[in-house]
Amino acid sequence: MFVHIERGSSIPISRQIAEQLRSQCLSGLLSAGQKLPSVRELAQQLAVNVNTVFRIYERLAAEGLIELRHGDGTYVCPPKTQADAQLALQREKFQKEFDALIQQGVMLGYSAADFRARLTLAMATARKQQQ
Amino acid sequence: MSDSAISVQHLHKSFGPQVVLQDVTLEVPAGQTVALLGRNGTGKTTMIRALLGLLPVDSGNLKVAGCNPATESVELRRRVGYxxxxxxxYGWMTAIELCRFLQPFYPHWNTSLADSYLKRFDIPRQVRIERLSKGQSVKLGLAVALAHxxxxxxxxxxxxxLDPVSRKEFNRDLVEHLQAEGRTVIYSSHLLDEVEAVADQVAILDRGRIVRQGPTESLREDVQRLVISAEIVRQRPAPTGLLDVRRAGEQFEIVIDDAGHFLGELTSQGYAVTASGMTLDxxxxxxxxxxPEKWSDTAIASKA
Known part of the structure; x- marks a missing residue:
């Protein structure tokens, strides 16, 4: 397992590590049932705070990507339980793209009112397509 | 975790007319690593020396590892590594001689632990300290600070x-030998990118005061850079937590703590605001x- 940290990035280190582990689980690079390094081992390997690594593992476990087996170790979960995480990931990606789009709109001179009008219109179209 | 391993309350210290520390309050829970950040001459070393009882303080309550530094400095030194x-x-001593020299001062000195640190930190035993590299002598200092x-x-x-590689090694040692063993660590640093990876909490010291203390991760979420229109700046008083204001034409770039609060307020009023994360630096x-005073300067100038 490889994790690379960019120090001095505007993305917090905890998020960098979590995102890399998440995408490695989802892409299958880390296969189901594979044992991950312990919190201590990974902390030492990356020279990152032990508590930070622990929180990342806990978060990924809550997303159903990995499983913390007490007294045994941390294992990658099978794809079935990863479905929720997949959704969470795609939502996060959508959020980012949405934010970027809004930012672009602001630069182009759109006001909040313009956005609202646009949103109402887009929602109406989307509903029509669903029917 | 609820007990503070280090507790500083309302610490004041002056050197003659010069005030060095003003009303400094800091709690470090047991098992946490706290980085003390500050420019040169902001009182970091003074504070550390006060924690160890090496310096009398003017007022304030201090407790380090259960000891009062002013009155129990001998016991404190047994419990604290510095x-x-x-x-x-002593440059003419070798690492081994230094260990033998220090051992009688510490009743809890653990010879085999000292030995294993020398081994793990790769410190030559029979070479005089004056001949060690900077990195080796820092590690030797750390080894003897931890041997009890x-x-x-x-x-x-x-x-x-330390060079970049030694710094990374040092951080790794900090994580492996101190954090993983549940010790409480307070250290000062200028290298903010590295602090972020290692510290549970940071405390920013400026002109003798702690201007911000908080968990490293939440600090990065709370403090954000926003781009807002000049209209907002003219219409309202400076928001709380404002840290910096820069102007570019009709746009303002501000840095604000507790950004979520101000962002929520602005978006509920229908303003479009762009927010971005910042590095610890x-x-x-x-x-x-x-x-931050540039905010009110602008507001006043626009009214005139």
Missing amino acids: LAEDQSM APQVVILDDPALG DIFEAYVIGR
């Missing part, structure tokens, strides 16, 4: 003068050299 900035050691298995470790700018800079 590495000074530019720690001086202290509960609390205080390091004054340990990474100063940027956050530190905003805290120590930010110019």
Whole structure:
């Protein structure tokens, strides 16, 4: 397992590590049932705070990507339980793209009112397509 | 975790007319690593020396590893490991001789532990200290500071003068030998990118005051850079937590703590605001050299 940290990035280190582990689980690079390094081992390997690594593992476990087996170790979960995480990931990606789009709109001179009008219109179209 | 391993309350210290520390309050829960950040001459070393009882304080309550530094300094030194900035050691001694020299001062000195640190830190035993590299002598300082298995470790700018590889090794040792063993660590540093990876909490010291203390991760979420229109600046008083204001034409770039609060307020009023995250370096800079007063200057100028 490889994790690379960019120090001095505007993305917090905890998020960098979590995102890399998440995408490695989802892409299958880390296969189901594979044992991950312990919190201590990974902390030492990356020279990152032990508590930070622990929180990342806990978060990924809550997303159903990995499983913390007490007294045994941390294992990658099978794809079935990863479905929720997949959704969470795609939502996060959508959020980012949405934010970027809004930012672009602001630069182009759109006001909040313009956005609202646009949103109402887009929602109406989307509903029509669903029917 | 609820007990503080280090507790500082309303600490004041002046050297003659010069006030060095003003009303400094800091709690470090047991088992946490706290980085003390500040520019040169902001009182970091003074604070560390006060924690160790090396310096009398004017007023305030201090408790380190359960001891009062002013009255129980001998017991405190048994419980605390300390590495000074530019720690001086007798250059003519070898690492082994230094260990033998220090051992009688510490009833809890653990010879085999000292030995294993020398081994793990790759410190030559029979070479005179004056011949060791900077990195080796910092590590030797750390090894002897840890050889009595202290509960609390205080390091004054340990990474100063180390090359990038040694710094990373040093951070790794900090994580492996101190955090993983549940010790409480307070250390001062200028290297903010590295602090982020290692510290549970940061405390920013500026002109003798702690201007911000908080968990490293939440600090990065709370402090953000926003781009807002000049209209907002003219219409309302400066928001709380404002740290820096810069102007570019009709746009203002501000840095603000507790950004979520102000962002929520602006979006509920229908303003479009762009927010972006910042590095720890940027956050530190905003805290120590930010110019929040520019907000009211602009508001006043527009009214005139």
